Amino acid sequence: MSMYLSSSELCAALAVPDLSDSSGDDPAGGVHALALLFDCIIEAATAPDALPHRVVRSSPLVATVDNYDALGFDARAITRDRRHSRYVSPTVMLRSHTSAGIPALLRQLEADGDRDEVLVLPGLVFRRDQIDRTHVAAPHQVDVWRVSAPTRRKVAELRDMVDALVSAVLPGARWREVPAAHPYTQKGRQIDVLLDGEWLELAECGLIDPALLARCGLDPERWSGLALGLGLDRALMLRKGIDDIRVLRSTDPRAVAQLRDLTPWRPISTLPLVTRDLSILIDEDDDDETLGDTVRRALGAVGMPELT
Structure with a gap:
C-alpha cells in the first residue's frame, strides 16, 4: 500500500459530494434528507437559549498535527497508521474526523474576550475502511462544540444538549450515557439510543479538555465548553429505518424520492x-x-x- 494518496485518488476523494450541504442540491430535485437532518441538529444545539452559532464548512484537507496532535491523540494511536488514515504528504491528510477543524477555530478566538457560542462543523471524513451495508470510506460527520468564557460549562448542560439532539434526531427515543474516553474531552461518554428493544450507539460527547484549550492558546481557567460528535449517515439510517448505508447515495429513482424527507423508509427491491x-x-x-x-x-x- 502506498504511503500517500496519488493525485487521482485525491481528486476522486475531493469530488465526493457532501450530502449534508443543501447549497449543493438541485433546487428541482429538492434537499437531501441528510441536509434536513443536519438542520434539525443545528436548531436543537442552539435552542432554547437562542445561542449564537457558526456553521463552519472547511476543506477536508487538514494539517496532520490538527487531526491528531493538537487534539491530544497519543503518538502511538493505531488510527494514525496509514492502513486507517489517508495521507497526502508527511504533514497533510484527508481528515479522519470533523473534530480536526476544532484546533484552528480555537486558535482564532480572542483569548481575553467573552464568548458563549456553538461551533458546528459538518462534512465528509475519510478513512481506509471496508465497504458494506454499514461502512463506507467517506461518511458524513458533524461536531457540535459550545465554547464559553468566562462562564464555566457543566455536565448538566452537556446532558441538556444531548437530550435536545437526541430528540431532534430520533423524536421520542430513550437514551443512556456510557463512560467513554476521548483524547480531547473530560468526563467523556458514549450516547446510546433504544430502538426496537436494542441499545445502539448514536454519538460521543464530553467536556472540552482543558489541555486542548491550553494548546490552542486559551486559558483553561477562563475557558470551558461542551463537545459532541455524531455520524450523520448512521443518524439518518436510524431515523428512517434504512439498513444499508449505500442507499444514501443511490441513484435509483425509487430511493431518491424517499431521500427528500425524514419519513420512515419503505423497502425497495434491489433487483x-x-x-x-x-x-x-x-x-x-x-x-x-x-x-x-x-x-x-x-x-x-x-x-x-x-x-x-
Missing part, C-alpha cells in the same frame, strides 16, 4: 425493474439450461445482458 413479460411453451423434457437458451433466443441481444 432490476421488470420491463417486459414473456410466456414460453416448453416440452416436458426441457431443463433449466435449455430453457435459459430459449428465453435468450426469444429476447434477442437486447435482453441478454440482463439475463446472463
Whole structure:
C-alpha cells in the first residue's frame, strides 16, 4: 500500500459530494434528507437559549498535527497508521474526523474576550475502511462544540444538549450515557439510543479538555465548553429505518424520492425493474439450461445482458 494518496485518488476523494450541504442540491430535485437532518441538529444545539452559532464548512484537507496532535491523540494511536488514515504528504491528510477543524477555530478566538457560542462543523471524513451495508470510506460527520468564557460549562448542560439532539434526531427515543474516553474531552461518554428493544450507539460527547484549550492558546481557567460528535449517515439510517448505508447515495429513482424527507423508509427491491413479460411453451423434457437458451433466443441481444 502506498504511503500517500496519488493525485487521482485525491481528486476522486475531493469530488465526493457532501450530502449534508443543501447549497449543493438541485433546487428541482429538492434537499437531501441528510441536509434536513443536519438542520434539525443545528436548531436543537442552539435552542432554547437562542445561542449564537457558526456553521463552519472547511476543506477536508487538514494539517496532520490538527487531526491528531493538537487534539491530544497519543503518538502511538493505531488510527494514525496509514492502513486507517489517508495521507497526502508527511504533514497533510484527508481528515479522519470533523473534530480536526476544532484546533484552528480555537486558535482564532480572542483569548481575553467573552464568548458563549456553538461551533458546528459538518462534512465528509475519510478513512481506509471496508465497504458494506454499514461502512463506507467517506461518511458524513458533524461536531457540535459550545465554547464559553468566562462562564464555566457543566455536565448538566452537556446532558441538556444531548437530550435536545437526541430528540431532534430520533423524536421520542430513550437514551443512556456510557463512560467513554476521548483524547480531547473530560468526563467523556458514549450516547446510546433504544430502538426496537436494542441499545445502539448514536454519538460521543464530553467536556472540552482543558489541555486542548491550553494548546490552542486559551486559558483553561477562563475557558470551558461542551463537545459532541455524531455520524450523520448512521443518524439518518436510524431515523428512517434504512439498513444499508449505500442507499444514501443511490441513484435509483425509487430511493431518491424517499431521500427528500425524514419519513420512515419503505423497502425497495434491489433487483432490476421488470420491463417486459414473456410466456414460453416448453416440452416436458426441457431443463433449466435449455430453457435459459430459449428465453435468450426469444429476447434477442437486447435482453441478454440482463439475463446472463
